[in-house]
Amino acid sequence: MAVERTEELILNMGPQHPSMHGVFRMVVHFDGEIVTKIEPKVGYLHRGLEKLAESRTYPQFIPYTDRLDYLASPHNNLAYVLTVEKLMGLQIPERAEYLRVIFAELARIASHLVFIASMALDIAGWTAWAYCFRDRERILDLFEMTAGSRLTVNIMRIGGLSGEPPTEFWPALKSFLDDLPEMLEEYFGIFYGNEITQARLKGIGILSKELAENLSITGPVLRASGVNYDVRKAEPYGIYDRFDFNVPVRYGCDSYDRTLLRLDEIIESAKIIRQAMRDIPEGSVMAKVSKVIKPPVGEVYHRVENPKGELGFYIVSDGSPKPARLRIRSGTFINIQMLPIVALGWKMQDLVAIFATLDAVLGEVDK
Amino acid sequence: MFGKGLFTGLGITLKRMLQPNITEFYPEEMPKLPPRTRSSMGLDPDKCISCNMCANACPNKVISLTSEKGESNKKVLKTYQMNVGRCLFCGLCTEACPTGALHVTQQFENAIYEADELKWDMIQRARKSGGKEGQA
Amino acid sequence: MDALNQLPLSIAAAIRSLFGDSHSIWADLTMDVINIILVIVLIVLAALILILLERKIAGWTSQRPGPNRLGPHGWFQTIADALKLLGKEDVTPAGADKFIFKIAPMILFALPMMTLAVIPYGKGMSPIDLDLGIVYFLAVSAVSTLSLLMAGWSSNNKYSMLGGMRAVAQMISYEIPLIFSLLGVVMITQTFSLSKIVEAQSTVPFVVLQPLAFVIYLIAGIAEVNRAPFDLVEADQEVVAGPFTEYTGLRWGLFFLGEYGNMTAVAALTATVFLGGWQGPAILPGYAWFFLKVGIIIFFQMWVRWTFPRIRIDHLMGLAWKVLLPLSILNILLTGLGIYIYDLVLRIGG
Numbered sequence: 014m015a016v017e018r019t020e021e022l023i024l025n026m027g028p029q030h031p032s033m034h035g036v037f038r039m040v041v042h043f044d045g046e047i048v049t050k051i052e053p054k055v056g057y058l059h060r061g062l063e064k065l066a067e068s069r070t071y072p073q074f075i076p077y078t079d080r081l082d083y084l085a086s087p088h089n090n091l092a093y094v095l096t097v098e099k100l101m102g103l104q105i106p107e108r109a110e111y112l113r114v115i116f117a118e119l120a121r122i123a124s125h126l127v128f129i130a131s132m133a134l135d136i137a138g139w140t141a142w143a144y145c146f147r148d149r150e151r152i153l154d155l156f157e158m159t160a161g162s163r164l165t166v167n168i169m170r171i172g173g174l175s176g177e178p179p180t181e182f183w184p185a186l187k188s189f190l191d192d193l194p195e196m197l198e199e200y201f202g203i204f205y206g207n208e209i210t211q212a213r214l215k216g217i218g219i220l221s222k223e224l225a226e227n228l229s230i231t232g233p234v235l236r237a238s239g240v241n242y243d244v245r246k247a248e249p250y251g252i253y254d255r256f257d258f259n260v261p262v263r264y265g266c267d268s269y270d271r272t273l274l275r276l277d278e279i280i281e282s283a284k285i286i287r288q289a290m291r292d293i294p295e296g297s298v299m300a301k302v303s304k305v306i307k308p309p310v311g312e313v314y315h316r317v318e319n320p321k322g323e324l325g326f327y328i329v330s331d332g333s334p335k336p337a338r339l340r341i342r343s344g345t346f347i348n349i350q351m352l353p354i355v356a357l358g359w360k361m362q363d364l365v366a367i368f369a370t371l372d373a374v375l376g377e378v379d380k
Numbered sequence: 381m382f383g384k385g386l387f388t389g390l391g392i393t394l395k396r397m398l399q400p401n402i403t404e405f406y407p408e409e410m411p412k413l414p415p416r417t418r419s420s421m422g423l424d425p426d427k428c429i430s431c432n433m434c435a436n437a438c439p440n441k442v443i444s445l446t447s448e449k450g451e452s453n454k455k456v457l458k459t460y461q462m463n464v465g466r467c468l469f470c471g472l473c474t475e476a477c478p479t480g481a482l483h484v485t486q487q488f489e490n491a492i493y494e495a496d497e498l499k500w501d502m503i504q505r506a507r508k509s510g511g512k513e514g515q516a
Numbered sequence: 517m518d519a520l521n522q523l524p525l526s527i528a529a530a531i532r533s534l535f536g537d538s539h540s541i542w543a544d545l546t547m548d549v550i551n552i553i554l555v556i557v558l559i560v561l562a563a564l565i566l567i568l569l570e571r572k573i574a575g576w577t578s579q580r581p582g583p584n585r586l587g588p589h590g591w592f593q594t595i596a597d598a599l600k601l602l603g604k605e606d607v608t609p610a611g612a613d614k615f616i617f618k619i620a621p622m623i624l625f626a627l628p629m630m631t632l633a634v635i636p637y638g639k640g641m642s643p644i645d646l647d648l649g650i651v652y653f654l655a656v657s658a659v660s661t662l663s664l665l666m667a668g669w670s671s672n673n674k675y676s677m678l679g680g681m682r683a684v685a686q687m688i689s690y691e692i693p694l695i696f697s698l699l700g701v702v703m704i705t706q707t708f709s710l711s712k713i714v715e716a717q718s719t720v721p722f723v724v725l726q727p728l729a730f731v732i733y734l735i736a737g738i739a740e741v742n743r744a745p746f747d748l749v750e751a752d753q754e755v756v757a758g759p760f761t762e763y764t765g766l767r768w769g770l771f772f773l774g775e776y777g778n779m780t781a782v783a784a785l786t787a788t789v790f791l792g793g794w795q796g797p798a799i800l801p802g803y804a805w806f807f808l809k810v811g812i813i814i815f816f817q818m819w820v821r822w823t824f825p826r827i828r829i830d831h832l833m834g835l836a837w838k839v840l841l842p843l844s845i846l847n848i849l850l851t852g853l854g855i856y857i858y859d860l861v862l863r864i865g866g
Contacts, residue, residue: 069439070439072437072472073437073438073439073472074439075470075472076439076468076470076472077439077468079470140393140396144396147402157413157414157416157417158414158416159416160416161414161416161417161418161471161484162417162418162469162471165468165469165470167470167471167472175471175475176416179414179416199392202385202388202389202391202392203388203389203392203393204389206384206385206388206389207385207386207388207389208382208383208384208385208386209386210385211385
């Protein structure tokens with residue numbers, strides 16, 4: 014007689030799996046469809062960026078930062094150049110400050126559009142994905158006409174920006190901002206407002222405020238758990254203290270609020286860009302910097318609010334043109350810690366959705 | 381009412397279904413790229429003063445050039461090679477060029493069949509295109 | 517118009533007249549073979565057209581043209597894809613249960629052949645006119661789940677098995693409201709025969725008398741053919757491709773044919789039972805009306821697929837057991853009441 018027995022299903026999801034963003038891998042234990050244990054494995058996209066930095070001069074490392082969170086590369090540029098400028102005590106021209114804000118916030122919108130798209134895709138809303146990518150294209154066009162590249166823009170320089178935007182940039186930016194409310198309405202109609210989406214996301218994957226703080230989660234994931242913390246407000250860098258904007262906070266702690274919070278942030282970013290467009294002064298976009306950049310001996314840490322979380326660079330300088338040591342604190346790498354705790358007890362489909370709400374970009378996780 | 385969102389979604393997709401396409405028909409219609417697009421690099425050998433600034437600016441040692449002393453003690457470019465397999469297309473080399481000899485072009489169809497073809501002989505490429513590179 | 521309407525019947529009569537006795541066993545046998553071939557041709561044609569249509573609709577909803585390279589507007593794309601599938605290596609995974617692995621796609625492909633054979637395509641144009649047409653249809657189409665479970669179990673792949681198990685869970689939930697929703701129509705017509713049900717709709721299609729049953733059948737029908745938002749079986753974000761993960765080449769192609777065949781079959785039954793089948797104004801021949809109605813149902817299914825995200829498996833079961841099943845029972849109750857009152861009115865009036 015056959016002996017009846019049950020056993021856990023151990024499933025290796027990734028690095029090649031349709032719902033893993035990039036090459037994330039997790040070994041998941043299932044009891045039927047219920048998740049009982051998750052072991053995340055990272056490192057499949059490890060390129061040793063921190064070590065590479067030690068053999069590159071300070072300006073030469075900027076293109077590498079593009080490859081961290083490649084969906085919002087101006088942010089990575091910004092974090093890095095701000096760190097180096099802090100080390101050098103460099104003042105940059107006003108116009109460059111404003112342009113930096115405009116590009117950083119545009120990148121935030123682009124990154125959040127990809128988030129909404131991939132979130133929709135992970136619960137099989139194919140068409141919502143197409144709409145978000147259609148509209149993100151217009152931001153990429155703005156990047157391309159200014160910096161010459163769409164994804165790895167490499168736009169910031171130590172002391173300013175790579176160049177002044179062309180004349181056709183400003184009308185294109187304005188028309189994008191004018192069309193933005195209509196776009197958001199469309200995303201809401203096809204994705205957020207859909208009852209199936211809400212059933213899939215509401216109340217799923219509760220990340221409590223205490224847990225989020227204890228795991229040092231940052232970014233939209235933290236703010237959806239009811240913590241009002243944004244580096245732009247908590248420790249303003251650049252000229253962020255000059256703008257009037259809110260930090261969207263939601264208190265649902267679930268996947269739906271994490272998803273909806275990105276929509277709120279797009280609205281706030283558009284607000285910041287409009288103010289920057291209004292106030293931007295004329296002038297140069299590049300400070301006077303010597304050809305060979307040799308920061309003084311010392312060490313420095315600087316952080317910015319990346320669309321995915323807090324992005325910080327720690328640089329040790331020995332006075333030579335190359336950093337002695339560079340360390341990257343990336344948001345999603347730390348945010349991923351919540352996955353094995355929060356996704357326990359939910360179904361396989363919820364696990365995919367909860368992972369999608371983290372908006373993980375493996376370039377940033379594996380570095 | 382439950383189900384309202386479902387019908388809104390259906391309305392949006394139906395509306396979009398009846399609207400014209402927004403895609404480009406790529407090989408037949410080439411995209412119009414802005415002049416700053418960094419799709420590949422072009423060299424104007426006559427303008428080049430062999431100062432080696434591009435090679436120094438490159439983060440990945442893509443560029444290697446040699447020169448020889450010409451008449452009136454000016455450096456004349458002899459070979460200029462780019463190992464594009466290592467190139468990040470970051471544009472730092474073109475920014476570093478003091479004379480504008482090295483510039484970005486919008487020639488984006490860079491796919492090749494052999495690994496050896498990744499080593500671009502920039503002087504030869506400049507001669508072949510006859511200054512017409514960029515009009516992709 | 518009448519000649520056009522009767523064209524298939526005239527052709528059939530002409531073929532029969534080639535034999536001395538037009539109802540001899542040889543004449544019947546020839547007609548049966550022709551019918552079988554016609555049904556297979558229908559499935560293959562339907563799959564070729566529907567796959568292209570699906571990709572076109574997927575494109576149009578996201579403002580793309582869809583396949584547009586091969587032939588005028590890309591109409592030959594599916595043919596090229598089918599030829600490509602023929603050239604693929606046939607892989608049987610190590611540790612697979614070979615016999616079951618190989619037979620599963622054939623079973624799924626055979627089912628629409630069996631179900632589409634009982635559909636009345638026009639007046640007197642059922643390949644086989646069964647007295648228990650509906651029962652036969654439901655019984656046969658339920659077997660598709662078995663094929664998916666066989667594929668999932670025999671592939672020796674955890675994703676496949678999860679997909680196969682999901683197929684079973686989904687089938688148990690959906691077959692019951694699906695069957696119950698058809699009962700109202702059977703109560704009104706007092707017959708299980710599909711051709712008689714179509715004839716009963718000469719004045720008004722049953723979608724008017726049975727709107728609730730129509731909606732239930734439409735929802736349950738989408739679940740029956742495993743399409744979005746109920747495509748849990750082959751949910752690629754979770755279980756890669758479900759039972760089809762390990763299949764390659766022609767076997768995978770057979771699954772595809774079977775899927776689209778089943779979709780056609782379910783749409784054909786909807787058109788037959790609720791939309792009046794071949795009945796329609798005489799501006800078009802009956803079979804044209806039938807295929808037009810099938811086309812509309814299929815378009816609706818595709819439209820839904822490219823709009824909605826995927827539902828979660830426990831919500832799906834909740835919807836089936838807690839919403840659709842009570843509603844379909846309510847529908848039966850209301851239909852019974854309606855028939856009783858209608859009879860009373862007739863007796864008082866008459």
